[in-house]
Amino acid sequence: MAPSDQRHEQALKLFLDARPELRETLDHLNPLLAQAKGETQAQYREERLHEAFEEEAERQRLFAWELTLQLTAASPEEYQAQRLEVHREVAEMAGMDWIEYCDLYGITP
Template identity: 80%
Template sequence: MAAPEQQHELALEKFLDQRPELRIELDHLNPLLAQAKGETLAQFRDDRLHEAFEAEAERLGLFAWELTLQLTAATPEDYQAQRLEVHREVAQMAGMDWLEYCDLYGIQP
């Protein structure tokens, strides 16, 4: 599996490939808006892309990392396995019982 950063970049590219209207919008951002925020046009564009990605994840009822996995997993089964693995790690870091965590987030273990 690719490093998380590489995986996320791949997901962003796939996300844009599926939304040509968003790509056009991002390619025609007003440079004055970027300047007003103290950002380069590339930074401003990147921020808008991430906002759109996160909004789509929220619309789908997913965390952004879940959308990344969904867009980059080889199969639906691979997506589910990776998703559960990350959720297990989060539960461990939070010091939560796995079944309690699953119940809280509506996950089928």
């Protein structure tokens, strides 16, 4: 049950709403930088927002999808349950033993 695109968009909105200084920066990006990358201003802005989101997740020692769940879960308990569910899915897809996976990623099952 990886976070949906809709849920991720909601998390990005919440993330940005909580950071007026980031919104201000994103609203005043140099349009020449977007042009130099061959992107529209909206695409360039979106890319910078995603970078800031990833950086925040990394700062908190989370995967970006974990930050998405953290920002959109109704409660800390719901976040933990969803987080473990996704980690379990990842372990299964990787063909790893759950306990071994938990040890590798410092997860308390």
